[in-house]
Each structure stands twice: as C-alpha cells, then as structure tokens.
Amino acid sequence: MALTNIRPDPTPTLGWARRRSTMSFGTLFTITAAGAIASQDKSEFTGMGQVVKTATKTGRYTFSLPVNFKNLRGGMVTIIGPDDANYGANTTGLGYFWRDNDLDFNATSLKDGTIELQFYQTSYADAEVPSGVQILVEIIAEIGV
Numbered sequence: 001m002a003l004t005n006i007r008p009d010p011t012p013t014l015g016w017a018r019r020r021s022t023m024s025f026g027t028l029f030t031i032t033a034a035g036a037i038a039s040q041d042k043s044e045f046t047g048m049g050q051v052v053k054t055a056t057k058t059g060r061y062t063f064s065l066p067v068n069f070k071n072l073r074g075g076m077v078t079i080i081g082p083d084d085a086n087y088g089a090n091t092t093g094l095g096y097f098w099r100d101n102d103l104d105f106n107a108t109s110l111k112d113g114t115i116e117l118q119f120y121q122t123s124y125a126d127a128e129v130p131s132g133v134q135i136l137v138e139i140i141a142e143i144g145v
Contacts (some may be wrong), residue, residue: 022073025065026138027051035059035128048139058126059093059119063139065103066113070144072103077117080134088130093119103141115139 025048029040035058040051049064077096081087088094099116117137121127129135 021143022140023047023069023143024138024140025063026136027063028134028136029061030134031129031131033131037061051137054116057116057118059128060099060126061117061135062114063117063137064114065139065141069103069113069141071142072098072101072115072139073142074138074140075115075117076138078136079129080136081130082132086130088133090122091127092130093121093127094129095120095122095124 025046027041027046027048029051030038032038035053037051037053043050048066052062052064054060054062075098079094079096096117096119099118100114102112102114104111119127119129
C-alpha cells in the first residue's frame with residue numbers, strides 16, 4: 001500500500017524529535033574524592049548554571065536552570081566509570097533519582113529554577129558516587145510559566 005498523502009517535514013530534526021515547547025540542557029562533570037566536582041562543562045555551553053554539590057548532603061548535586069519553565073519533562077543520567085578500575089563498592093552511589101523539583105511551581109516550594117540529583121547505594125541509603133567517574137546529565141523542561 002503506497003502512502004500518497006504525506007508531506008515532508010519542512011523543518012527536519014537533528015537527533016530526535018521532542019514534545020513541542022520543550023528545551024533540553026545537558027552537562028558533563030567529573031567527580032573526585034568525597035563527591036567533589038573536579039571539572040564540568042562551562043555554563044555558556046550548557047545554558048544552565050554550574051552544577052554544585054549540595055551542602056551537607058551525601059551524594060547530592062544541585063542543577064540550576066533559567067526560572068521561566070513550566071514543567072520538568074524528564075531527566076536522564078549516564079555514569080561513565082574509569083578505564084579498567086573497580087566501578088565502585090556496593091556502598092557507593094550508583095543508583096540515582098531526582099529530588100526537590102523547583103522547576104515546577106507547587107504549593108510546597110518556591111520556583112527557584114533548581115532540581116537536585118540524588119545518588120544512593122544498594123541499601124537505598126544516600127551515598128557518594130565513586131571517585132573518578134564522569135556523570136552525563138540531560139534535563140528536559142517545558143517552556144512557559
């Protein structure tokens with residue numbers, strides 16, 4: 001069966017297509033001892049503020065985006081381990097989830113344009129990621145207020 005009534009996309013996408021009115025932010029950062037950030041992409045290349053290790057919290061990092069976003073639409077994380085080294089003991093943070101979504105306005109928080117990434121160990125306790133890993137993060141937000 002031939003498809004005869006299909007028009008070509010006037011604006012072909014590079015990469016993959018997303019939901020309308022969304023914007024993607026990505027960064028790569030490297031971790032050293034005690035979860036400290038050794039290096040990261042510059043803000044002018046990522047479109048967001050620098051990633052910060054959240055004070056007094058184990059294995060937690062804060063990401064700052066411009067505040068004019070309506071909703072969080074997704075967040076992806078890739079952990080890249082060092083070459084030929086142990087990836088980390090079961091007490092290191094290799095699992096992750098997002099916390100404290102202040103991109104969306106809600107009754108329990110102020111919309112300050114931040115969201116936090118939390119790492120945890122196999123017992124689900126908060127934990128630092130292994131030293132020497134790189135963390136690649138993409139955050140997708142819906143445009144609007």
